[in-house]
Amino acid sequence: MAVTTYIGTRNKDITASASEAILRGICPDGGLYIPKEIPKMDKTPEELMGMDYRQLAYEVLKLYLDFTEEELKYCIEHAYDEKFDTKEIVPLVKKGDMLYLELFHGRTLAFKDMALSILPYLMKTAAKRQGQKEEIVILTATSGDTGKAALEGFAGVDGVKIMVFFPEDGVSPVQKLQMTTQEGDNTCVVGIKGNFDDAQSAVKRIFTDKELADELEKRGYRFSSANSINIGRLVPQIVYYYWAYIQAVKMGEIKWGEPLDFTVPTGNFGDILAGWYAAQMGLPAGHFVCASNDNKVLYDFFRTGVYDRNRAFHVTVSPSMDILISSNLERLLCHMGGQDKTKAEMAALQAEGKYTAEITEERISGEFADEAETFDAIRRVYKNTGYVMDTHTAVAYAAAEKYRAESGTKNPMVIVSTASPYKFTKDVMTALDEKYAEGDAFELMKELENISGVAIPAPIRGIETREIRHKNVCEKDAIADFVKGWLL
Numbered sequence: 020m021a022v023t024t025y026i027g028t029r030n031k032d033i034t035a036s037a038s039e040a041i042l043r044g045i046c047p048d049g050g051l052y053i054p055k056e057i058p059k060m061d062k063t064p065e066e067l068m069g070m071d072y073r074q075l076a077y078e079v080l081k082l083y084l085d086f087t088e089e090e091l092k093y094c095i096e097h098a099y100d101e102k103f104d105t106k107e108i109v110p111l112v113k114k115g116d117m118l119y120l121e122l123f124h125g126r127t128l129a130f131k132d133m134a135l136s137i138l139p140y141l142m143k144t145a146a147k148r149q150g151q152k153e154e155i156v157i158l159t160a161t162s163g164d165t166g167k168a169a170l171e172g173f174a175g176v177d178g179v180k181i182m183v184f185f186p187e188d189g190v191s192p193v194q195k196l197q198m199t200t201q202e203g204d205n206t207c208v209v210g211i212k213g214n215f216d217d218a219q220s221a222v223k224r225i226f227t228d229k230e231l232a233d234e235l236e237k238r239g240y241r242f243s244s245a246n247s248i249n250i251g252r253l254v255p256q257i258v259y260y261y262w263a264y265i266q267a268v269k270m271g272e273i274k275w276g277e278p279l280d281f282t283v284p285t286g287n288f289g290d291i292l293a294g295w296y297a298a299q300m301g302l303p304a305g306h307f308v309c310a311s312n313d314n315k316v317l318y319d320f321f322r323t324g325v326y327d328r329n330r331a332f333h334v335t336v337s338p339s340m341d342i343l344i345s346s347n348l349e350r351l352l353c354h355m356g357g358q359d360k361t362k363a364e365m366a367a368l369q370a371e372g373k374y375t376a377e378i379t380e381e382r383i384s385g386e387f388a389d390e391a392e393t394f395d396a397i398r399r400v401y402k403n404t405g406y407v408m409d410t411h412t413a414v415a416y417a418a419a420e421k422y423r424a425e426s427g428t429k430n431p432m433v434i435v436s437t438a439s440p441y442k443f444t445k446d447v448m449t450a451l452d453e454k455y456a457e458g459d460a461f462e463l464m465k466e467l468e469n470i471s472g473v474a475i476p477a478p479i480r481g482i483e484t485r486e487i488r489h490k491n492v493c494e495k496d497a498i499a500d501f502v503k504g505w506l507l
């Protein structure tokens with residue numbers, strides 16, 4: 020069977036194998052890699068129903084990657100193992116009239132683990148296939164979740180070093196400790212005096228610094244990226260949409276072939292795009308609701324066809340969705356309108372911060388929830404079912420309710436649950452009762468344990484007493500020097 024090849028979203032003559040695309044991360048012209056043709060699932064429903072998560076992952080990933088069976092199985096078996104605290108890897112649970120797809124059972128308690136547990140193995144295999152000899156250096160700027168998930172994924176992987184830059188004063192207490200207590204000799208964590216944008220811009224400048232790249236190459240290093248535009252992050256996310264559907268059939272919520280809707284709390288548009296890919300592969304999914312918080316660029320886009328990032332940036336209780344440029348939307352634009360239109364749209368985004376596109380895909384629509392609606396959703400779901408959601412999941416819940424009311428659909432709905440409530444304990448507890456607003460984030464974890472009946476997850480249990488291993492702080496203008504200092 021022919022393995023998928025990849026083309027650019029701004030120029031269809033830019034092509035790459037999966038291995039090349041994973042190592043490069045982004046096209047030379049700044050576009051993203053998309054599959055030239057989205058492959059079709061070649062297993063029957065009966066076969067799929069009999070698989071565990073790893074077997075299913077193999078059947079999906081083999082269609083997208085130019086790896087041997089042995090290589091791919093090695094990657095999958097080392098990624099989805101005891102690092103996850105449930106044997107199922109991704110439980111689908113029913114509470115009230117919603118199904119929750121819990122993607123937060125990995126080591127960092129957020130859905131980023133689904134892709135970042137396997138990306139290091141995909142990268143190493145890709146490097147081997149491409150005959151790349153240099154040691155890989157992953158540079159990551161993070162606003163909280165990606166940094167820790169990447170650290171966990173790459174820590175202790177030989178032939179790879181990883182550096183993470185986070186805004187010293189811009190992450191939650193749990194997020195900060197998760198990063199600064201990171202073990203592994205190949206890891207380096209640096210707080211920067213600046214915000215996420217400063218960190219991100221500095222890292223991007225380093226990626227395009229030819230002189231530095233040459234210097235590093237002489238020493239046997241090459242930079243790579245673990246951010247969500249890498250197809251090595253996108254493709255593993257397709258698996259859990261199949262998984263959710265299969266579990267819903269097993270639970271008797273649907274029969275195979277009946278529609279199952281998904282609501283996805285969205286930031287960079289990577290998670291929901293993976294669901295859309297699953298549908299293109301033949302999964303009988305129904306509708307996809309793209310849920311935004313107050314930063315509702317995507318909601319406006321799906322309503323009007325106008326994408327406009329010229330607006331105030333809101334800091335919300337769902338920080339991983341605080342984003343005004345959803346990079347992976349470029350892929351959907353290209354699948355809908357082709358490379359020429361996409362190129363023009365991205366040029367307009369660069370020049371004016373806005374573009375207009377024709378939306379030909381009816382399977383996705385937008386909804387949003389403001390802060391009050393998010394808090395209200397956490398409170399109501401707890402009151403009615405005893406289930407405690409995190410803030411991102413709550414945005415999705417509120418959005419799903421709105422979609423149901425507007426469309427009148429009776430389809431079962433999966434709420435894609437992207438983080439453990441323990442990661443955002445303070446906001447979750449405050450949503451449940453105002454009196455917690457003054458509490459200590461770590462004390463509140465015990466309280467959350469009491470009221471939810473879900474034990475504090477092992478990866479963050481006692482985190483406040485762990486040894487801080489990374490105390491580096493650096494000025495935002497000194498990041499490049501810091502990188503050189505660590506590597507050279």
Ligand SMILES: *Cc1c(COP(=O)(O)O)cnc(C)c1O
Pocket residue numbers: 129130131164165247284285286287288289290291339340411437438
């Ligand atoms: C990253 C993240 C999201 C957004 O996912 P995208 O793929 O960027 O749309 C939502 N929730 C949580 C908890 C996240 O960490």
